[in-house]
Amino acid sequence: MGILNSLGKYIVFVTKIFSKPEKHKIYFRQVFKEIDKLGVSSIGIVAIISFFIGMVVIIHMTFNMGNPLIPTYYMAYITRDVLVLEFSSTVLCLILAGKIGSNISSEIGTMRVTEQIDALETMGINSAAYLVLPKMIGMVIVTPILVLLSIFIGLIGGWIVSLSGHLMTGADYIQGIRHGFDSYLVLYTVIKSAMFAFLITSISAFYGYYSKGGALDVGRSSTLAVSYSMIMILVSNYLITQIMLG
Amino acid sequence: MIRLENISKSFEKNEVLKGISVEFDEACTNLVIGQSGSGKTVLLKCLIGMLEPDSGDIWYGEDRFTALDPDQQRTFRQQMGVVFQGGALFDSMTVEENIRLPMDFFTDWPREQKLDRVNFCLGRVQLPGSNKLLPAELSGGMKKRVAIARAIALNPKYLFCDEPNSGLDPQTAIVIDNLIHEITLEFNITTVINTHDMNSVMEIGDKILFLSDGLTCWEGTREEILRSDNKVLNDFVFASELMKKFK
Numbered sequence: 001m002g003i004l005n006s007l008g009k010y011i012v013f014v015t016k017i018f019s020k021p022e023k024h025k026i027y028f029r030q031v032f033k034e035i036d037k038l039g040v041s042s043i044g045i046v047a048i049i050s051f052f053i054g055m056v057v058i059i060h061m062t063f064n065m066g067n068p069l070i071p072t073y074y075m076a077y078i079t080r081d082v083l084v085l086e087f088s089s090t091v092l093c094l095i096l097a098g099k100i101g102s103n104i105s106s107e108i109g110t111m112r113v114t115e116q117i118d119a120l121e122t123m124g125i126n127s128a129a130y131l132v133l134p135k136m137i138g139m140v141i142v143t144p145i146l147v148l149l150s151i152f153i154g155l156i157g158g159w160i161v162s163l164s165g166h167l168m169t170g171a172d173y174i175q176g177i178r179h180g181f182d183s184y185l186v187l188y189t190v191i192k193s194a195m196f197a198f199l200i201t202s203i204s205a206f207y208g209y210y211s212k213g214g215a216l217d218v219g220r221s222s223t224l225a226v227s228y229s230m231i232m233i234l235v236s237n238y239l240i241t242q243i244m245l246g
Numbered sequence: 247m248i249r250l251e252n253i254s255k256s257f258e259k260n261e262v263l264k265g266i267s268v269e270f271d272e273a274c275t276n277l278v279i280g281q282s283g284s285g286k287t288v289l290l291k292c293l294i295g296m297l298e299p300d301s302g303d304i305w306y307g308e309d310r311f312t313a314l315d316p317d318q319q320r321t322f323r324q325q326m327g328v329v330f331q332g333g334a335l336f337d338s339m340t341v342e343e344n345i346r347l348p349m350d351f352f353t354d355w356p357r358e359q360k361l362d363r364v365n366f367c368l369g370r371v372q373l374p375g376s377n378k379l380l381p382a383e384l385s386g387g388m389k390k391r392v393a394i395a396r397a398i399a400l401n402p403k404y405l406f407c408d409e410p411n412s413g414l415d416p417q418t419a420i421v422i423d424n425l426i427h428e429i430t431l432e433f434n435i436t437t438v439i440n441t442h443d444m445n446s447v448m449e450i451g452d453k454i455l456f457l458s459d460g461l462t463c464w465e466g467t468r469e470e471i472l473r474s475d476n477k478v479l480n481d482f483v484f485a486s487e488l489m490k491k492f493k
Contacts, residue, residue, distance in 0.1 A: 019317075022351050022352070023350070023351055026350055026351065110337075111336075114332060114334060114337075115330040115331070115332060115334040116334050116335075116336055116337075118296060118328075118330065118334065119328065119330060119334040119335075119336075121296065121320065121323070122294050122295075122296070122323050122326060122328040122406075123323065123324070123328075123347070123348045123351070124320050124321055124322075124323040124324040124348075124351070124352065125320075125347075125348075125351055126320065
């Protein structure tokens with residue numbers, strides 16, 4: 001009963017977010033602010049994580065699959081698919097759910113408990129749309145870009161370690177990452193990450209928006225927001241993969 | 247004028263408002279007083295549409311507010327200004343952006359006109375030149391004044407204040423009270439204030455509603471409050487020795 005109640009409340013909340021904006025110009029300006037605040041500020045962490053994961057994955061592949069019967073470039077090929085199919089979309093979005101999800105939830109939750117959301121409502125402003133829609137649009141735009149950036153940086157990490165660790169030649173590595181390339185997989189990862197961005201923003205905003213009480217409750221909402229965002233990312237990952245690749 | 251007809255509101259089994267009927271007059275500072283838990287804040291939230299009464303009607307002039315759907319209520323609220331207990335200023339915005347926000351949403355004024363209006367409002371609350379400050383840089387009294395400036399930015403017909411001088415020193419509290427009273431008269435606003443502060447009652451209470459246990463226990467003017475023989479009211483208003491001597 002509690003789950004159904006929350007689900008209903010969530011659907012009403014999302015409907016409120018997508019109701020007609022009072023003034024498009026204000027929302028448009030906010031989208032760019034949010035892209036900067038949520039997306040551009042995440043480039044550093046995305047780059048560091050992706051670089052090191054790229055390095056580690058190629059070492060793992062070589063360690064576990066290194067065999068004279070398997071061509072060396074296959075290690076680069078598998079590294080590319082690990083990054084494209086799962087790491088740079090799903091795992092990165094799980095990390096972003098922690099970083100950005102908690103940020104959104106605590107920001108909106110604090111606004112709720114300090115009556116700032118009530119103040120917006122009493123001005124006649126649709127607070128859910130004003131606070132969440134620009135974040136959502138910003139995240140849906142910027143997350144796939146971050147994911148593509150992550151793939152690129154991860155591949156560079158793998159390339160550097162391949163050369164410096166004498167795992168394979170540069171030519172083998174390039175051959176590996178080009179081997180059997182299917183652009184549909186990139187489309188799959190872009191669609192997946194856009195969906196994850198929607199889930200992270202809406203779930204985190206939902207928990208923040210309905211926060212009650214004080215700092216402790218905002219913290220609790222933030223934790224719930226991150227947990228549920230992660231669960232929903234994993235569930236939707238399975239569903240999208242089943243639909244697009246199954 | 248605001249008219250409340252038989253307003254009731256419960257939270258599960260807890261009946262907070264039990265059929266409140268009252269009229270708040272135009273160009274008057276209407277005060278709602280009562281002990282903590284008497285239903286003042288719930289009444290104010292019903293008035294501004296943050297809570298839906300279980301029964302009864304709220305009329306703003308000829309408009310039946312309680313008959314409007316949530317979107318219509320939100321549009322109607324553009325005629326209201328609300329000052330929250332903590333100010334509720336937007337942390338990430340400067341003072342100027344806070345006051346300009348309702349203008350950005352609901353007017354097509356050019357930038358200069360908006361800035362003029364912001365400066366006028368800031369001047370009116372005696373904070374000229376504070377445009378670029380952030381809420382974190384303001385004192386409690388200044389926050390309340392900026393909140394009042396924001397509330398009057400679009401010339402509201404109705405002004406609601408929830409404990410506007412709580413947490414302020416007595417001198418600043420009087421400044422805030424007088425400011426609200428002057429603005430009420432100057433712009434012909436119907437003002438409703440929730441307060442605990444007896445100084446406010448005696449200074450600016452044109453009309454006073456005393457709530458006790460969710461019921462209207464007494465209503466009248468500040469002159470009448472001195473002569474009232476209502477025991478519950480007297481116990482509340484003249485609780486301190488000083489106030490007893492004053493009476």
